[in-house]
Amino acid sequence: MFEQINGGVCAAKGFKAAGVHAGVKKNSNPDKNDLALILSEKECTAAATYTLNRVKAAPVYVTMEHLENGVAWGVVVNSGNANACCPMSHENATAMAQAAAKLTGHNAEDFAVASTGVIGQTINIAAIEAALPAAADKLERSEAASDSAARAIMTTDTVKKEVAYSCEIGGKTVTVGGIAKGSGMIHPNMGTMLCFITTDCAITHEMLEDALRDIVTKSFNRVTVDGDTSTNDTCVVLANGMAGNELIEWKNEDYDKFYEMLSALCKTMAKMIAADGEGASRLLTCVVKNARSEECAERLAKAVVGSSLVKAAMFGADANWGRIICAMGYSKAPFRPEYVDIGFASVAGEILVCEQGAAVAFDEELAKKILTQSEITIDINVNEGEDSAECWGCDLTYDYVKINGDYRT
Amino acid sequence: MFEQINGGVCAAKGFKAAGVHAGVKKNSNPDKNDLALILSEKECTAAATYTLNRVKAAPVYVTMEHLENGVAWGVVVNSGNANACCPMSHENATAMAQAAAKLTGHNAEDFAVASTGVIGQTINIAAIEAALPAAADKLERSEAASDSAARAIMTTDTVKKEVAYSCEIGGKTVTVGGIAKGSGMIHPNMGTMLCFITTDCAITHEMLEDALRDIVTKSFNRVTVDGDTSTNDTCVVLANGMAGNELIEWKNEDYDKFYEMLSALCKTMAKMIAADGEGASRLLTCVVKNARSEECAERLAKAVVGSSLVKAAMFGADANWGRIICAMGYSKAPFRPEYVDIGFASVAGEILVCEQGAAVAFDEELAKKILTQSEITIDINVNEGEDSAECWGCDLTYDYVKINGDYRT
Numbered sequence: 001m002f003e004q005i006n007g008g009v010c011a012a013k014g015f016k017a018a019g020v021h022a023g024v025k026k027n028s029n030p031d032k033n034d035l036a037l038i039l040s041e042k043e044c045t046a047a048a049t050y051t052l053n054r055v056k057a058a059p060v061y062v063t064m065e066h067l068e069n070g071v072a073w074g075v076v077v078n079s080g081n082a083n084a085c086c087p088m089s090h091e092n093a094t095a096m097a098q099a100a101a102k103l104t105g106h107n108a109e110d111f112a113v114a115s116t117g118v119i120g121q122t123i124n125i126a127a128i129e130a131a132l133p134a135a136a137d138k139l140e141r142s143e144a145a146s147d148s149a150a151r152a153i154m155t156t157d158t159v160k161k162e163v164a165y166s167c168e169i170g171g172k173t174v175t176v177g178g179i180a181k182g183s184g185m186i187h188p189n190m191g192t193m194l195c196f197i198t199t200d201c202a203i204t205h206e207m208l209e210d211a212l213r214d215i216v217t218k219s220f221n222r223v224t225v226d227g228d229t230s231t232n233d234t235c236v237v238l239a240n241g242m243a244g245n246e247l248i249e250w251k252n253e254d255y256d257k258f259y260e261m262l263s264a265l266c267k268t269m270a271k272m273i274a275a276d277g278e279g280a281s282r283l284l285t286c287v288v289k290n291a292r293s294e295e296c297a298e299r300l301a302k303a304v305v306g307s308s309l310v311k312a313a314m315f316g317a318d319a320n321w322g323r324i325i326c327a328m329g330y331s332k333a334p335f336r337p338e339y340v341d342i343g344f345a346s347v348a349g350e351i352l353v354c355e356q357g358a359a360v361a362f363d364e365e366l367a368k369k370i371l372t373q374s375e376i377t378i379d380i381n382v383n384e385g386e387d388s389a390e391c392w393g394c395d396l397t398y399d400y401v402k403i404n405g406d407y408r409t
Numbered sequence: 410m411f412e413q414i415n416g417g418v419c420a421a422k423g424f425k426a427a428g429v430h431a432g433v434k435k436n437s438n439p440d441k442n443d444l445a446l447i448l449s450e451k452e453c454t455a456a457a458t459y460t461l462n463r464v465k466a467a468p469v470y471v472t473m474e475h476l477e478n479g480v481a482w483g484v485v486v487n488s489g490n491a492n493a494c495c496p497m498s499h500e501n502a503t504a505m506a507q508a509a510a511k512l513t514g515h516n517a518e519d520f521a522v523a524s525t526g527v528i529g530q531t532i533n534i535a536a537i538e539a540a541l542p543a544a545a546d547k548l549e550r551s552e553a554a555s556d557s558a559a560r561a562i563m564t565t566d567t568v569k570k571e572v573a574y575s576c577e578i579g580g581k582t583v584t585v586g587g588i589a590k591g592s593g594m595i596h597p598n599m600g601t602m603l604c605f606i607t608t609d610c611a612i613t614h615e616m617l618e619d620a621l622r623d624i625v626t627k628s629f630n631r632v633t634v635d636g637d638t639s640t641n642d643t644c645v646v647l648a649n650g651m652a653g654n655e656l657i658e659w660k661n662e663d664y665d666k667f668y669e670m671l672s673a674l675c676k677t678m679a680k681m682i683a684a685d686g687e688g689a690s691r692l693l694t695c696v697v698k699n700a701r702s703e704e705c706a707e708r709l710a711k712a713v714v715g716s717s718l719v720k721a722a723m724f725g726a727d728a729n730w731g732r733i734i735c736a737m738g739y740s741k742a743p744f745r746p747e748y749v750d751i752g753f754a755s756v757a758g759e760i761l762v763c764e765q766g767a768a769v770a771f772d773e774e775l776a777k778k779i780l781t782q783s784e785i786t787i788d789i790n791v792n793e794g795e796d797s798a799e800c801w802g803c804d805l806t807y808d809y810v811k812i813n814g815d816y817r818t
Contacts, residue, residue, distance in 0.1 A: 052739075053735065053738040053739050054737075054738040054739070054743075054744070054746065055734050055735060055737065055738030055746045055766075082731070084731065085746070085763070085766055085767055085768065086768050087767055087768075118729075118731060119730075119731025119732070119734070119735060120730060120731040120734075120763065120767070120768040121768060122768070231731075231734075231735055231738060308717065308809075309813055312809070312810055312813030312814050313813065313814070315810065315814045316813070316814030318814070320527075321528075321529060322491070322493065322527060322528025322529040322640075323528070325464050325494055325528070325529075325640075326462065326464060326528060326640050328463075328464065329462035329463040329464030329465075329640060330461075330462050330463070334463075335463070337463065337464045337494070354494070354529065357464075357494055358494055358495050358496055358529070359494065359495050359496075359529040359530060359531070396810055396813075397810060398807050398810050398811070400717075400721070400810070401721055401724065401805055401806060401807050401809070401810060402807070403721075404717070404718055404722065404725070405721050405722070405724045405725030405727070
């Protein structure tokens, strides 16, 4: 259907990017980029999803305003400070867009703005304004440029998150690429999740927004616990139409192809974010099958990957399925405990540990082998219906506590 | 109003207790009691609250049945195995009550049954039946007896939880005492919370149940996150009337006195459970004041003490209030971020760190001093209404991960 390609956020035609070090955080490593700029050669149709937290950072409000007309040219984003809950935050978020606009010959309203980092400290806007000209100078369409932008938005992320896919739509090659930063959290959406996606697909604002909203609920929001969302979460997609495909303006076959590709990109990013959760040593995927509804399956799977006890057990490679059925029990989703089967799987094999809600004898050695891998699947069959869902998380480790015990200083 | 006295679950007239080692867990320490018996000299009015988890352990169902008539004589409880999600669990829970009844000359239905420990492994009922006669022999009304019962129900608890109060009601001394075991969890109700309370107060079943239900929601349930509850949570109160006070059969002044005393006992137990959360180094109390409603205040306070990020920051004595306002934001309770004041307090002093939703300059040295104490209060004023609530939790430490990374083995 589509293939993975290089180039990240610069993979689609007409998109340039750059990442530089601005020094947003005092005494920060001069080799660590903390300011990124993404720019399209042509005006883009833009869609975005934002945090549902009642406390929203200023850049979220500013981006909401700027993208209200469904049109944008680029994105300016910093790490090192969330620009939330502090004096002048709205003015400073606007200033970031103004500075980017001035350097690129556009209006401030043409830019999405995002920030990630500590809450409650006034952002060093002077450092950002001073570094932006260098970023504008560096703008180019290359793998290196996407790499430098992807690195600029990292905070406690240990790996950069970048992916791109392309496929044929109506005889034209259409590309979707993006960069993201992890929530870096064990309860992912409590931290900041940022994702910037570019595509050369020709698609209307309405179709782009429909696709993004639907996909985000089934990708990024499935690394979430109970709707926990940070003050800064933002996912923006810019579509400049340069692929030359026939404009997608209704839900036809072309739309389906584009949807599948965008969906694959968001799911890949979501899993990368989960795998790189702060201190994580394993990616956990919880698959709930044969539930009464997809919502029910999702709720059960989320409760499992969100349970501190399950996460700690997975860190210890302990096949403690009692904690899994316990988490399902408090998820508030309907199911019959006496119907539930639970198993674990990884590249090392698969094993059933609970059948019809009760213990089954299993090979502890094999369980240990399965659970010591870096990607673990928790397979749950509730044997009641036909719907399923998959959610992602990570284990709870000493390093999580270490990282979060003194993050601010 | 009332005074704290010694004697725990044996403090009230007519209540005997005992704790012994049965060896419920294979190769367990022979010095660790794991089986407790509590017995009244007279028939008791009984009330109880249970886990809301959809997955309930067998002893919970058995106790529900046995206490349905509002009458009981005693409690039999083991640690080391939850007797949940395994074959024969219902039969084994019933067998525990039958064995206790036979030894004490009562009916099985006169006993509440409870278990705590690992889920999904068949309980060693033979060990329990073999040890019960020794427990029945040891039954006595003494501080030592309450102590041995309190120790028998501990799992990962590091301190026993036992408290008693007495006061005058209608010219008679009425006593309430109890023992509890901690959830031993960072999200407390995910583990097992057990509490057994005895009183010599003369009170009707209806009044006792009303008081207990109301009090549990404002004490034990305020160490809870999002209604998370284990498969085994149980709180039982037995009232044998031996204080000789006039029977409390409506909500008069006597009821109010009894209510206050029972409430104080449950709150003290709840705080002891929070302070002894697995791996905890600090007790966190979050007080939310001037909210639109008590429910709103409770929701906000619970989100704060339940946030892994806030807990990790408290472990690091880091005044990272951004995580507090972020947790409030995703609590789903209504409030205006721009009205919120946040401060920290402990025996070392108090400090304001956020005013009207934004950072205020504060003395980092003083903040560190305040936050390195073992009991910390997070003071939140939402400046909107007149209602308040208090919730309890603990910090998230390396030891939590250590304890839970390999609990089952």
